[in-house]
Amino acid sequence: MTTTTRLEEEVRFFYRSRQELLSEDEGRFALIKGTQVVAMFDDEDSAIVEGVRRFGFEPFLVKQVLAQEPVRYFPFDLGPGLHVDV
Amino acid sequence: MSTYSKVLGQNDLVLRGPRLVVAVRLPEIWARRLREDGAPVPVPVTGDALIDTGSSVSGLDGSVITRLGLPPVRSDVITTPTRRSVQLTYPAQMSFSEVDFPDLTGNDFIELELQAFGVIALLGRNALARFTLSYDGPAGAFTITG
Numbered sequence: 001m002t003t004t005t006r007l008e009e010e011v012r013f014f015y016r017s018r019q020e021l022l023s024e025d026e027g028r029f030a031l032i033k034g035t036q037v038v039a040m041f042d043d044e045d046s047a048i049v050e051g052v053r054r055f056g057f058e059p060f061l062v063k064q065v066l067a068q069e070p071v072r073y074f075p076f077d078l079g080p081g082l083h084v085d086v
Numbered sequence: 087m088s089t090y091s092k093v094l095g096q097n098d099l100v101l102r103g104p105r106l107v108v109a110v111r112l113p114e115i116w117a118r119r120l121r122e123d124g125a126p127v128p129v130p131v132t133g134d135a136l137i138d139t140g141s142s143v144s145g146l147d148g149s150v151i152t153r154l155g156l157p158p159v160r161s162d163v164i165t166t167p168t169r170r171s172v173q174l175t176y177p178a179q180m181s182f183s184e185v186d187f188p189d190l191t192g193n194d195f196i197e198l199e200l201q202a203f204g205v206i207a208l209l210g211r212n213a214l215a216r217f218t219l220s221y222d223g224p225a226g227a228f229t230i231t232g
């Protein structure tokens with residue numbers, strides 16, 4: 001498996017900041033680098049285009065700001081994933 | 087709209103499942119960045135993709151992610167039979183070698199270990215949302231239109 005530690009900082013930061021982000025940007029897409037929200041976007045592709053423009057192949061996270069994340073199901077067990085409480 | 091039909095025979099369809107030959111590549115936005123940086127763009131990886139109506143999500147074998155240098159850009163919460171976890175997801179563009187379907191492009195491919203299945207990708211219900219799939223068990227055949 002490839003490393004799952006990439007983006008862990010960004011994912012942790014997102015969940016820590018989610019309540020704050022929800023107050024002004026629910027439904028929008030956050031471009032996150034490290035522990036900073038770089039910018040907010042109305043769609044995911046625009047956020048990724050800007051992330052690639054700014055950071056290239058350096059890690060960055062694009063995450064939609066939702067009060068409750070969609071539940072996605074997979075019928076087999078997966079690797080450990082990120083150590084993040086959601 | 088294009089249609090692809092395949093008759094595997096009942097036993098093979100049970101054992102192998104419905105599969106399509108795909109080529110997986112780095113999406114254009116990332117490939118362009120590599121070209122701008124003077125770096126080589128990885129050659130697409132070709133292999134079978136297994137259609138899996140039991141999964142919400144689609145995925146790529148870890149070796150494909152490594153060979154293409156796909157960077158994770160998103161995370162999704164995935165529930166499996168025994169637990170819930172946060173998984174990174176990867177961008178990819180997938181073309182279909184045997185049929186003229188439009189390319190499938192997404193930022194939400196999860197990383198899987200698929201080598202034992204002899205496939206490089208798994209197409210879940212998020213990919214199938216744009217297709218009509220007919221599974222004919224008695225005939226050992228399937229048809230997909232999209």
